[in-house]
Amino acid sequence: MAHADTHDHHDHDHKPAGIGRWLFATNHKDIGTMYLLWALFMFFLGGAMALGIRLELFKPGMQWFDPGFYNSLVTNHALIMIFGAVMPAWVGLANWMIPLQVGAPDMALPRMNNYSFWILPFAFTLLLSSFFTAGGAPAGGWTLYPPLSLQAGDSFPLTIFAIHMMGISSIMGAINVIVTIMNMRAPGMTLLKLPLFCWTWLITAYLLIAVMPVLAGAVTMLLTDHYFGTSFFNPAGGGDPVMFQHIFWFFGHPEVYILILPAFGIVSEIIPAFSRKPLFGYDAMVYATASIAFLSFIVWAHHMFTVGMPLAGQTFFMMSTMLIAIPTGVKVFNWTATMWKGSLSFEPPMLFALAFLFLFTIGGFSGLMLAIAPADFQYQDTYFVVAHFHYVLVPGAVFGIMAGVYYWLPKWTGHMYNMTLAKWHFWVSTISVNVLFFPQHFLGLAGMPRRIPDYSTQFTDWNMVSSVGGFVFGFSQLLFVVLIWQCARGGAKATDKVWDGMMTGLEWTVASPAPYHSFTEAPDLTGVADSHH
Amino acid sequence: MANDHSDDKYYVPHSSPWPLFGSISLFVLMLGASMTVEQSGSGTTILAVGFLLLFVLFYGWFGKVVAEHQAGMFNMAVDRSFRMGMSWFIFSEVMFFAAFFGALFYARQFALPWLSGHGAKHLTSSMLWHGYEGGWPTNGPSALGPKGDGSTFETIPALGVPLLNTAILLLSGVTVTIAHHALKAGNRAVLKVALAATFLLGFFFVYKQIGEYHEAYTELGLTLGTGIYGSTFFMLTGFHGFHVTLGAIMLLVIWFRVLKGHFTPERHFAFEAVAWYWHFVDVVWLGLYLFVYWL
Amino acid sequence: MLNRKMLSALGGLLAALPAFAYESSYNMTQGVTDISREVHGLHMTVFWVCVAIAVAVFGVMIYSIITFRKSKGAVADQTMLHSTKVEIIWTVIPVLILVFLAVPAAKTLVRMEDTRNADISIKITGYQWKWGYEYLGTGVSFYSTLASTSNEARQLHSGIDPNSVKDYLLEVDHPVVVPVDAKVRLLLTGNDVIHSWWVPDFAVKKDAIPGFINEAWFKAEKIGHYTGQCTELCGRDHGFMPIAVDVVSQEDYAKWLAAQQEAVKAAAAPAATTAANTAASASATL
Numbered sequence A: 001m002a003h004a005d006t007h008d009h010h011d012h013d014h015k016p017a018g019i020g021r022w023l024f025a026t027n028h029k030d031i032g033t034m035y036l037l038w039a040l041f042m043f044f045l046g047g048a049m050a051l052g053i054r055l056e057l058f059k060p061g062m063q064w065f066d067p068g069f070y071n072s073l074v075t076n077h078a079l080i081m082i083f084g085a086v087m088p089a090w091v092g093l094a095n096w097m098i099p100l101q102v103g104a105p106d107m108a109l110p111r112m113n114n115y116s117f118w119i120l121p122f123a124f125t126l127l128l129s130s131f132f133t134a135g136g137a138p139a140g141g142w143t144l145y146p147p148l149s150l151q152a153g154d155s156f157p158l159t160i161f162a163i164h165m166m167g168i169s170s171i172m173g174a175i176n177v178i179v180t181i182m183n184m185r186a187p188g189m190t191l192l193k194l195p196l197f198c199w200t201w202l203i204t205a206y207l208l209i210a211v212m213p214v215l216a217g218a219v220t221m222l223l224t225d226h227y228f229g230t231s232f233f234n235p236a237g238g239g240d241p242v243m244f245q246h247i248f249w250f251f252g253h254p255e256v257y258i259l260i261l262p263a264f265g266i267v268s269e270i271i272p273a274f275s276r277k278p279l280f281g282y283d284a285m286v287y288a289t290a291s292i293a294f295l296s297f298i299v300w301a302h303h304m305f306t307v308g309m310p311l312a313g314q315t316f317f318m319m320s321t322m323l324i325a326i327p328t329g330v331k332v333f334n335w336t337a338t339m340w341k342g343s344l345s346f347e348p349p350m351l352f353a354l355a356f357l358f359l360f361t362i363g364g365f366s367g368l369m370l371a372i373a374p375a376d377f378q379y380q381d382t383y384f385v386v387a388h389f390h391y392v393l394v395p396g397a398v399f400g401i402m403a404g405v406y407y408w409l410p411k412w413t414g415h416m417y418n419m420t421l422a423k424w425h426f427w428v429s430t431i432s433v434n435v436l437f438f439p440q441h442f443l444g445l446a447g448m449p450r451r452i453p454d455y456s457t458q459f460t461d462w463n464m465v466s467s468v469g470g471f472v473f474g475f476s477q478l479l480f481v482v483l484i485w486q487c488a489r490g491g492a493k494a495t496d497k498v499w500d501g502m503m504t505g506l507e508w509t510v511a512s513p514a515p516y517h518s519f520t521e522a523p524d525l526t527g528v529a530d531s532h533h
Numbered sequence B: 001m002a003n004d005h006s007d008d009k010y011y012v013p014h015s016s017p018w019p020l021f022g023s024i025s026l027f028v029l030m031l032g033a034s035m036t037v038e039q040s041g042s043g044t045t046i047l048a049v050g051f052l053l054l055f056v057l058f059y060g061w062f063g064k065v066v067a068e069h070q071a072g073m074f075n076m077a078v079d080r081s082f083r084m085g086m087s088w089f090i091f092s093e094v095m096f097f098a099a100f101f102g103a104l105f106y107a108r109q110f111a112l113p114w115l116s117g118h119g120a121k122h123l124t125s126s127m128l129w130h131g132y133e134g135g136w137p138t139n140g141p142s143a144l145g146p147k148g149d150g151s152t153f154e155t156i157p158a159l160g161v162p163l164l165n166t167a168i169l170l171l172s173g174v175t176v177t178i179a180h181h182a183l184k185a186g187n188r189a190v191l192k193v194a195l196a197a198t199f200l201l202g203f204f205f206v207y208k209q210i211g212e213y214h215e216a217y218t219e220l221g222l223t224l225g226t227g228i229y230g231s232t233f234f235m236l237t238g239f240h241g242f243h244v245t246l247g248a249i250m251l252l253v254i255w256f257r258v259l260k261g262h263f264t265p266e267r268h269f270a271f272e273a274v275a276w277y278w279h280f281v282d283v284v285w286l287g288l289y290l291f292v293y294w295l
Numbered sequence C: 001m002l003n004r005k006m007l008s009a010l011g012g013l014l015a016a017l018p019a020f021a022y023e024s025s026y027n028m029t030q031g032v033t034d035i036s037r038e039v040h041g042l043h044m045t046v047f048w049v050c051v052a053i054a055v056a057v058f059g060v061m062i063y064s065i066i067t068f069r070k071s072k073g074a075v076a077d078q079t080m081l082h083s084t085k086v087e088i089i090w091t092v093i094p095v096l097i098l099v100f101l102a103v104p105a106a107k108t109l110v111r112m113e114d115t116r117n118a119d120i121s122i123k124i125t126g127y128q129w130k131w132g133y134e135y136l137g138t139g140v141s142f143y144s145t146l147a148s149t150s151n152e153a154r155q156l157h158s159g160i161d162p163n164s165v166k167d168y169l170l171e172v173d174h175p176v177v178v179p180v181d182a183k184v185r186l187l188l189t190g191n192d193v194i195h196s197w198w199v200p201d202f203a204v205k206k207d208a209i210p211g212f213i214n215e216a217w218f219k220a221e222k223i224g225h226y227t228g229q230c231t232e233l234c235g236r237d238h239g240f241m242p243i244a245v246d247v248v249s250q251e252d253y254a255k256w257l258a259a260q261q262e263a264v265k266a267a268a269a270p271a272a273t274t275a276a277n278t279a280a281s282a283s284a285t286l
């Protein structure tokens, strides 16, 4: 494979000094770092809100918060975790890794790259400032259903415009990813040689560009209904509140795959690396990802089985939703087949990838149960749904991010991290996340609705268990911060290849830490056989 | 610098204040907009400052890119990145409009039939909206709008100004194509005239539409508040009109650049980007004409 | 000693397991209608299907993790790149499983949607934060709000232990009363925002949407007191607008209805005398 060692002399070229390096950044690694640190910060903020939720729910009775404030916590917890933590973390990883993986000097549109990052802190300032307005922060759920969301006070336009800004940021980030992958690949890097992280991100980026504008449209309609007298969601004028739900979920369902597809990509790289065996069914993985993305556009109303859709609609959305189990199954089976007859070792990235494999699949199973429309009448808006989506989001998306960080951190910093600490972080997180979310299945089935600050006493026991799990999980994330901090400061020198595994990406051909400017001269891969065929 | 960015290398700018500046302007703009709709204090002032900053942003940022381009810092790969970026940006715009078209179709196919006693929720009309007949156009069971006293509103007939506007936009699509061919053929005189014709037609379209809105508000009883018809009508045509305005301004800028001698028959990304944008605006209009004015 | 204790505790737990499956604090209730039992059946079917798939898939994963370890000297088989045969198998088998699940689910769905031939119809209106019930064609209507005992206890820092309150957060002042073995049709709407009416034992959950009428139905087969909650976020007190339904014998229902109608008449008679009273009673009875 071609290599870029010859460019080491570029290492310190033009590395801007001082705060300007970050404020005016155009370097994909600097921007990636900012994205990742931002995501971490937001994860803690959103997590702190989650711990507030778990605190109030520890036992029945109202102990801490006014019910309205509780609703604000739930709403902002979700908005922060989704738009502030997970999505920016993915963009951060894309920034760091995609140019390195495709053999490009940088992202294709470096200034726009910085723009899409810097919008975020301002967007969240706008959103969070609503906590200080009359009437408090938005409290209608992250789904913003009217007419309820229209009852908000001064926070209302702040929320709407903050979402517009997040949308602009995501769209620009997505455009950058697409253009980088489609235009900046090293010679000979055919599409079917792309690392799967690039593939899954490419498809994620298409989803983003297709659905973020739809969300922007939906919230714009909310805005005009509120302030300019339109009747999109007002039946008196011939509109329909449920119409908002259709538009929202046309965005919202693809959105959940936006949150998970890059994790699929990372896992598809880590499992082969530490199984020392090429990924099983590379092409199938690509097609499965594309199928999931396609299907994600025609399943949205499975979030709305109880709104009274016509029978044909319910049946259609039930069946289309069930279909998603097939390409997702193909993925799970391919990962399993990759491990089969491999030579496995269990470094921290592999541990997180394996936990992902098991726990995401459990979340997928509960998703399948939710897809059965008649049964969903019983699950809808209960903690069974909360359990489902936290399984796919926390040990799913968040563990995917962590697996990626553990995989590439030495490449970023040039140092190995503390393996013992990493393993502690892994085990405490993995055990506690199950203590946190598994009992929520029981709560939901037993009849506990979601989005309530207080509950009937028969739900006490499992809520206590869940809250304890939540606090252990939350505070165990401090280990992650300590580990990253230490690794940034120093530690054993990482080799270029970092791991004793079978890594095929171009990122392992450059020095650790990766030179400040990535491939200023493109590596030539023409004629290099791709490892997966 | 120079040797770092020789022609075969992909140009990576080293640092830029514009993105941060852009974020701040967006923040000011959005804050101003929030305060304006909430009618609090200095909202409109902040909004105006936001627009001003945004203007400075585009002027400064794009000006810088133009200068880099003129200095020959962009190789073909950079050019390709810009093209791809622009096409996906336009796609995102298409999806934005799709949301509003979706609202129109949903209201007509589902919400209104249910409200007027048809289909799955047929009890709706007899129990909640006695005697509501539905149909299209409609301002809903409560007859919302300035003439919501039970009287009706009038719509803008498809064969009047809208038809004229359709012709205008189609013609402008032709002129921009003529301009493009002229540019490629190195015929700058035709380029200048055809391009000028394009943005003039664009502005004329906007002018006619403003007249149409004026009539709707003052004579037809058709406003944003006129139920679902007014909502979909004004939001769709309004966002479109806004895009036409932007497109025409972009054409104007390009025209000034043409006058300054920018663009070569081989390299003229900015021109093409604007032309694509213009075609996109055109196509959206055809959709509007068909579904909003006609059907 | 300790071990024995633990073992017997474990034994107790295991013995309780089958009970868990039908015990409402761990699993979905079977409910008291035909439909609710069907739904419970679907739920258990899809649950066991998932368990079976999990056993198979997780089994292979765990086996691989244990057997193919580098530390045990496992050597990777670098030639295993893909196999059209297994790929077809693991696409087709899930398809079959899904068809197996979808067909009965669709059938149940069709039955749930059939609201024809109802014995009684009740119009239900969601308010922030209470329910309004109107027995169509009888003149009977009332509001139903959280019982005052619960309401006091649920205030911030109330100092009242919820465990000391009967049916905390599930009791209301005016329960809905319906006859057993009768098909009850529900016509739902919302007054302000969207609410959702859910009683797990009937497997009915339907949104109450302002401006629209949604339909649902149930036919309870067992006399008893059933509770549920609003399940669509409807603002500050969303958690505090429960639902309570008394399913009574046909005779008791007739008696109850007569008494209610009597009360309506009694309320209406003096009200007719003064205009002011009319307004007051109108607002009290919907």
Ligand code: HEA
Binding pocket: A143, A256, A257, A259, A260, A302, A303, A321, A322, A324, A325, A326, A328, A329, A330, A332, A360, A361, A362, A363, A364, A365, A366, A367, A368, A370, A371, A372, A376, A379, A380, A381, A385, A388, A389, A392, A393, A396, A397, C050, C053, C057, C093, C094, C095, C097, C098
């Ligand atoms: C990362 C995010 C993520 C992912 C990946 C998924 C994946 C899936 N989700 Fe989930 N979902 C959410 C995030 C996500 N979801 C969120 C956030 C909500 C709630 C939003 C809100 O209301 O606030 C939600 C809610 C939600 C609902 C609505 C519930 C309700 O409100 O009533 C439904 C209903 O169908 C659903 C279904 C599914 C299905 C079928 C999948 C499938 O993709 C799962 C596919 C995977 C598998 C099935 C496992 C692996 C497969 C095999 C091993 C093959 C063999 C299997 C079979 C043949 C069964 N989800």
Ligand code: HEA
Binding pocket: A043, A044, A045, A046, A047, A048, A050, A051, A053, A054, A074, A075, A077, A078, A079, A081, A082, A086, A140, A141, A142, A143, A386, A390, A393, A394, A397, A398, A436, A450, A451, A452, A453, A470, A473, A474, A475, A476, A477, A478
């Ligand atoms: C990616 C998305 C994501 C993530 C990562 C999480 C993570 C968590 N979520 Fe969240 N959640 C959602 C998305 C997510 N959630 C969504 C979409 C909803 C639905 C919202 C709605 O209904 O509208 C929801 C709703 C939701 C509810 C339901 C509330 C209700 O319906 O009333 C609960 C309840 O337990 C919960 C809990 C948690 C917990 C305990 C975590 C934990 O994983 C968090 C881990 C905790 C930390 C990481 C905290 C670390 C903090 C410290 C150690 C303290 C120190 C603090 C500082 C330094 C500031 N979440």
Ligand code: CUA
Binding pocket: C126, C127, C129, C194, C195, C196, C230, C231, C232, C233, C234, C235, C237, C238, C239, C241
């Ligand atoms: Cu009413 Cu929730």
Ligand SMILES: [Cu+2]
Binding pocket: A252, A253, A256, A300, A302, A303
């Ligand atoms: Cu979904």
